[in-house]
Amino acid sequence: MLWLKILKDFIAILREGQTPRQVAAGFALGSMVGISPVTTLQGLLIWLVIVLFDVNLGAAVLAFTLCSLGAYLLDPAFHWLGYQILTGIDGLRPLWTALYNAPVAPLTRFNNTVVMGSFICALLLALPIYFAFKRLVIVYRKTLGARLEKTKVYQVIRHSSLVQWYLKLRDLGS
Amino acid sequence: MRKKFIIVVLVPLLLLAILLYFFLDRWTEAGLEYAAEDLVGGRVEIDNLSISLSPLGIRFTRLQVANPDDPWKNLFETGPVRFSMDAGQLLRGKYIVETMEIEGIIPGTARSTDGSLPGRRRTTPAPGGTPPFSALIEQVLEKSVEKTPLFDPTLLRGTINIDSLVRAQNFQTLALLDTLRAGTTRASRSWDSTLSSFDAGKKRLQEIEASVKAIQPSELKTPDKILSAITTVDNAKKTVSDLTGAFTERQAELRSSLQNITTAAGTIDESVRRDYQHVLSLARLPDVDAMGLAELLLGKQLLTKAESYARWVDMARAEAAKYAPEPSMETPPRFRGQDIHFPAERGYPKYWIKNVKVSGGTDPKQNPEAITLRGLLRNLSSDQRVTGEPIVAELDGSRGTSMTMSIAALIDRRKDIPLDQYRVEARGVPLAAFELGKSDFLPSKITEAMLHTTIAVTVPGSSFDAQASLDFSNLHLEFNAEPRNLGERLARSILSGVKGFDAGLRLWKKEGGVDVAFTTDLDEQFAGGITAALGAELTKLQNEIRAKVEAAVAAKRQEFEALYARKRDEVQKQLESYQGLINEKTALLENTRKDLQARLEKQKKGALDNLLKGVLKK
Numbered sequence: 001m002l003w004l005k006i007l008k009d010f011i012a013i014l015r016e017g018q019t020p021r022q023v024a025a026g027f028a029l030g031s032m033v034g035i036s037p038v039t040t041l042q043g044l045l046i047w048l049v050i051v052l053f054d055v056n057l058g059a060a061v062l063a064f065t066l067c068s069l070g071a072y073l074l075d076p077a078f079h080w081l082g083y084q085i086l087t088g089i090d091g092l093r094p095l096w097t098a099l100y101n102a103p104v105a106p107l108t109r110f111n112n113t114v115v116m117g118s119f120i121c122a123l124l125l126a127l128p129i130y131f132a133f134k135r136l137v138i139v140y141r142k143t144l145g146a147r148l149e150k151t152k153v154y155q156v157i158r159h160s161s162l163v164q165w166y167l168k169l170r171d172l173g174s
Numbered sequence: 175m176r177k178k179f180i181i182v183v184l185v186p187l188l189l190l191a192i193l194l195y196f197f198l199d200r201w202t203e204a205g206l207e208y209a210a211e212d213l214v215g216g217r218v219e220i221d222n223l224s225i226s227l228s229p230l231g232i233r234f235t236r237l238q239v240a241n242p243d244d245p246w247k248n249l250f251e252t253g254p255v256r257f258s259m260d261a262g263q264l265l266r267g268k269y270i271v272e273t274m275e276i277e278g279i280i281p282g283t284a285r286s287t288d289g290s291l292p293g294r295r296r297t298t299p300a301p302g303g304t305p306p307f308s309a310l311i312e313q314v315l316e317k318s319v320e321k322t323p324l325f326d327p328t329l330l331r332g333t334i335n336i337d338s339l340v341r342a343q344n345f346q347t348l349a350l351l352d353t354l355r356a357g358t359t360r361a362s363r364s365w366d367s368t369l370s371s372f373d374a375g376k377k378r379l380q381e382i383e384a385s386v387k388a389i390q391p392s393e394l395k396t397p398d399k400i401l402s403a404i405t406t407v408d409n410a411k412k413t414v415s416d417l418t419g420a421f422t423e424r425q426a427e428l429r430s431s432l433q434n435i436t437t438a439a440g441t442i443d444e445s446v447r448r449d450y451q452h453v454l455s456l457a458r459l460p461d462v463d464a465m466g467l468a469e470l471l472l473g474k475q476l477l478t479k480a481e482s483y484a485r486w487v488d489m490a491r492a493e494a495a496k497y498a499p500e501p502s503m504e505t506p507p508r509f510r511g512q513d514i515h516f517p518a519e520r521g522y523p524k525y526w527i528k529n530v531k532v533s534g535g536t537d538p539k540q541n542p543e544a545i546t547l548r549g550l551l552r553n554l555s556s557d558q559r560v561t562g563e564p565i566v567a568e569l570d571g572s573r574g575t576s577m578t579m580s581i582a583a584l585i586d587r588r589k590d591i592p593l594d595q596y597r598v599e600a601r602g603v604p605l606a607a608f609e610l611g612k613s614d615f616l617p618s619k620i621t622e623a624m625l626h627t628t629i630a631v632t633v634p635g636s637s638f639d640a641q642a643s644l645d646f647s648n649l650h651l652e653f654n655a656e657p658r659n660l661g662e663r664l665a666r667s668i669l670s671g672v673k674g675f676d677a678g679l680r681l682w683k684k685e686g687g688v689d690v691a692f693t694t695d696l697d698e699q700f701a702g703g704i705t706a707a708l709g710a711e712l713t714k715l716q717n718e719i720r721a722k723v724e725a726a727v728a729a730k731r732q733e734f735e736a737l738y739a740r741k742r743d744e745v746q747k748q749l750e751s752y753q754g755l756i757n758e759k760t761a762l763l764e765n766t767r768k769d770l771q772a773r774l775e776k777q778k779k780g781a782l783d784n785l786l787k788g789v790l791k792k
Contacts, residue, residue, distance in 0.1 A: 051176065051179050051183065052179060053176070054176055075511075078511075079511055079512065082511065083512065083514075086514040087514060093516075096516050097516040097517055100515075100516040100518065101516075101518060103262040103263070103265045103266055104265050104266075106266055107265070107266075111513055111514045111515065112511045112512070112513050112514075113511045113512045113513075113514065114510070114511030114512075
């Protein structure tokens with residue numbers, strides 16, 4: 001039922017609640033921690049930003065879940081990118097050496113190829129994801145939502161015995 | 175900002191911080207005590223620990239470490255202790271202490287509470303799976319108990335059953351004689367075969383003799399006949415010469431074979447001597463030249479002390495091994511990636527206390543025999559290869575004005591083979607009670623003495639070499655019992671007149687165990703006394719043992735010697751006979767040839783005279 005719940009939550013996020021900016025910011029930040037390995041200082045800081053600021057938590061968790069699953073497939077690419085950044089650019093070498101010898105920087109694990117590659121990707125993708133998701137929320141709320149609800153596929157899924165059974169179970173305790 | 179988050183997360187965090195502020199000191203104190211108790215095996219108490227954040231450091235007013243072997247005493251207690259840590263390195267997970275200051279350290283203070291920890295006694299496994307040094311010394315100690323030699327003539331006579339000792343032995347000499355006998359029998363077969371080959375030669379010589387004797391030079395009237403006879407003799411000479419060559423060659427072989435057995439037979443006496451020495455060692459008769467008085471008097475006590483010191487060495491080595499860098503446990507990540515390492519400006523190990531300054535003692539105004547201590551421990555670290563520095567400890571102390579002590583240690587783990595060096599020097603140590611002797615030899619104790627001692631221990635890898643020298647002076651002895659035998663009487667009379675002596679101990683690991691050597695300047699005096707009093711009886715006993723050993727091998731020796739002599743004589747007789755025959759025939763041939771030559775000359779001269787006469791007549 002995980003995919004059903006994800007789908008339902010996703011639609012709920014798109015349809016109601018916080019502003020499109022909050023939802024998009026939550027999704028963008030969640031995607032950043034989802035793409036990068038979790039046990040880093042920057043990962044902790046992003047989570048802190050997510051819980052401290054009024055961004056959509058559901059969107060952040062959803063983005064984290066989706067991106068974590070997808071990041072497995074991209075790990076070799078992250079490794080390659082991180083390796084090129086850490087070793088292939090001579091001009092950056094003094095910076096990495098200075099960070100390597102600095103007190104706190106090693107806690108970011110910046111010298112790991114996968115951490116570096118995935119974090120760079122996460123940074124580059126953060127803004128496009130933010131704007132794209134913001135646009136998606138706006139469009140969904142204005143037109144796409146109503147249209148989607150009228151589609152046969154939505155109706156079939158909405159009225160399927162499986163979904164009905166799930167909704168009954170879900171609402172049993174409330 | 176989420177207000178709920180502030181309430182749900184930040185407020186509890188704040189409460190936790192307040193809790194930590196009030197209880198962190200106590201928790202840290204308890205944690206340090208527990209860790210130290212695990213290390214020492216006795217109770218460790220820290221008083222009034224406080225943590226400061228700027229600069230980041232810890233201080234406490236007192237530390238007591240109970241002696242696990244004597245829980246009502248402390249190994250030491252200290253006054254104020256303080257140290258600060260490198261906050262920058264702490265953020266990188268490194269515990270770097272520049273200087274730790276320990277003041278008011280006093281060893282061996284009395285405790286008001288029991289310092290034992292039932293069920294939490296520490297164990298000191300030796301590094302690298304080798305047995306601990308203390309266990310090796312314990313083995314030597316156990317062996318030394320069995321080695322007291324016998325001294326009293328009556329005791330000697332009553333205790334030693336020479337006959338049974340001799341009967342029970344498998345003497346090497348008997349085995350040697352068996353081997354020699356078998357070798358002689360085997361060789362004699364070869365000799366017989368060689369000698370029988372001479373028979374053909376003898377026959378040929380006889381034929382030559384007959385043919386030569388048949389020549390009668392006086393009856394040979396013509397030169398042709400004389401020349402023919404000379405040719406026969408020359409041919410016979412050649413044959414004899416060939417036979418002589420063959421004989422010489424075989425004779426050399428036979429004599430060499432005989433010489434081999436003679437040489438082997440020459441080792442019989444040495445073998446008998448070795449068998450005698452073996453029986454002598456089993457009889458445990460004292461060797462007057464090397465009495466080993468040092469071992470008898472001091473061996474057990476020194477080894478017991480060495481064993482207790484070895485426990486500390488074991489502990490130091492076990493703890494040093496603990497701080498060897500260990501690979502941290504890895505949780506498999508979704509994709510490992512690769513860590514790229516950049517030049518480290520300054521590498522730091524996990525733990526590094528660069529300097530520990532120790533000072534302390536008791537108040538000399540209150541006690542003239544006050545203790546003073548001052549020392550330094552440098553570079554206590556979790557990885558010496560990173561720091562590039564070995565652990566170095568130096569401690570100097572004194573008690574009153576007469577006693578001084580210094581301890582130095584070096585624990586080096588920078589290379590593949592670890593190296594430890596320890597040196598302890600103590601001067602003017604008053605001895606109130608120091609056990610001497612053994613339960614079965616002159617049990618006694620030094621009731622008053624002054625001791626100067628130096629102990630040096632080197633431990634490279636799993637080996638070790640320890641040397642200790644003890645110099646006793648102003649000696650007063652108390653004997654626990656009346657002397658029970660001559661040895662004890664002698665030792666007592668010598669020791670009674672001695673006011674001081676030197677003793678030495680060397681303990682070193684060799685292949686297959688530990689070796690130990692004791693020395694003392696008393697040995698010479700004692701050896702003299704033993705020689706005078708015990709020498710005659712000892713010599714008699716030794717001679718008796720020698721005679722018994724010789725008797726045990728005599729029959730077989732006689733049998734071998736008779737066989738060998740018979741065979742040797744036979745061979746020599748045969749060789750001499752054949753040689754004589756050859757000489758005789760050679761002489762005969764020479765004489766015959768001379769006669770023939772003379773006859774020929776005469777014939778030549780007669781013919782010439784006749785020719786001359788014929789010419790003159792014409």
